[in-house]
Amino acid sequence: MASSKDLPPWNIPFFPNIFVKNQFCTKPERPPKTTDLTGKVAIITGSNTGLGFEAAKQMLELRLSHLIIAVRSSAKGEAAAAKLRAQFPKATIEVMLVDMSRYDSIQDFVLRVESQLSRLDIVILNAGLMKLTYNAVPDTGHEEIVQVNYLSTVLLAILLLPILKSKSPTGTPGRLTIINAALALTAPLPTPKGHKSLFEALDDPKLFPAYSDKQYNASKVLAHMWAYKLVDYVSADDVVVNLVCPGFVKGTQLSRDVSVFVKPVMALFAAAAARNVSDGASTYLDAALVKGKESHGSFIMSWKISPYNSFLYTPEGREAADKLWQETMEQLEFAGARGIIESMKKQ
Numbered sequence: 001m002a003s004s005k006d007l008p009p010w011n012i013p014f015f016p017n018i019f020v021k022n023q024f025c026t027k028p029e030r031p032p033k034t035t036d037l038t039g040k041v042a043i044i045t046g047s048n049t050g051l052g053f054e055a056a057k058q059m060l061e062l063r064l065s066h067l068i069i070a071v072r073s074s075a076k077g078e079a080a081a082a083k084l085r086a087q088f089p090k091a092t093i094e095v096m097l098v099d100m101s102r103y104d105s106i107q108d109f110v111l112r113v114e115s116q117l118s119r120l121d122i123v124i125l126n127a128g129l130m131k132l133t134y135n136a137v138p139d140t141g142h143e144e145i146v147q148v149n150y151l152s153t154v155l156l157a158i159l160l161l162p163i164l165k166s167k168s169p170t171g172t173p174g175r176l177t178i179i180n181a182a183l184a185l186t187a188p189l190p191t192p193k194g195h196k197s198l199f200e201a202l203d204d205p206k207l208f209p210a211y212s213d214k215q216y217n218a219s220k221v222l223a224h225m226w227a228y229k230l231v232d233y234v235s236a237d238d239v240v241v242n243l244v245c246p247g248f249v250k251g252t253q254l255s256r257d258v259s260v261f262v263k264p265v266m267a268l269f270a271a272a273a274a275r276n277v278s279d280g281a282s283t284y285l286d287a288a289l290v291k292g293k294e295s296h297g298s299f300i301m302s303w304k305i306s307p308y309n310s311f312l313y314t315p316e317g318r319e320a321a322d323k324l325w326q327e328t329m330e331q332l333e334f335a336g337a338r339g340i341i342e343s344m345k346k347q
């Protein structure tokens, strides 16, 4: 199976057609019944609720030995852990705190992972948010959706790459799956106009697409661009990195900030069109456990490696990806991101 980079761009130009195909014309695929995660250690961010919690449950059903619930609230994390411990008493289930809106929290989390875990097989970066109003993160000044869904997620991914490489068993690559969204296919790749950088444009409150999901979609397309470049630096023999869309899923708290007036409309739409959380989370297991090295750097949707946002197949799109890569490395230089990525290239 070809990777997203090697596939031709989408031949379905109209996004609603992709949505209908994704939601109604695909059959959920579960990992083979023989899948056995005994001995393995996995981290799932944002696993106190929604898709992250369900993915944790499904991995424990496959006899995962050690789960790290990586969340920002100790109370919510412990409540989730208690439910899972009651159901899976043989597994080690621990809560580790990480606030994805704070770089110091992410760095501290990685130090704890490095020092406390002797083995790490699978990381699922699921924590994410959708907001319809502008909010700048106090610590970084970046707009919150771009901060959490892209910059912080990418920082955590980069910091965990060498740990996944060294702490996964010899001969078996570590696994890093980042949760994406089909809505990334609708977003134009961001190009700064009159701004010094992409992030300056994305952080500009005057350009914030209020009361729409456009900033969320942009935050997810940034990950397509990042993954497109990452494969030049990271070998699938060390860590297999992929992106996955769970589909439109009902029963999670993603639209918690939507206004009370819009909520009933969304609920009706979700009742008619959305997947249940169990089918949605099965895409995480498919990406992290079933798909192999062929999926490295790819975007997986409907349990299939799929093309990225179509703009990435144009010279302008590739130029934008180069620019984003450089700007991302500059933003994350304080944590030595460039050096870590370069070190992954060496044997």
Ligand SMILES: NC(=O)c1ccc[n+]([C@@H]2O[C@H](COP(=O)([O-])OP(=O)(O)OC[C@H]3O[C@@H](n4cnc5c(N)ncnc54)[C@H](OP(=O)(O)O)[C@@H]3O)[C@@H](O)[C@H]2O)c1
Pocket (backbone or CB within 6 Å): 045, 046, 047, 048, 049, 050, 051, 052, 071, 072, 073, 076, 098, 099, 100, 101, 126, 127, 128, 129, 148, 179, 180, 181, 182, 245, 246, 247, 248, 249, 250, 252, 253, 254, 255
């Ligand atoms: N549901 C869908 O239809 C859908 C479709 C496509 C993609 N996705 C993606 O799937 C992922 C999970 O979404 P979901 O639907 O399960 O939503 P959810 O129920 O709202 O879960 C989101 C998780 O992310 C955590 N989170 C948010 N901001 C955080 C921060 N600053 N630091 C640490 N954790 C943070 C939340 O923690 P708290 O509980 O503490 O807030 C929660 O655990 C997201 O990446 C989303 O973009 C969802």
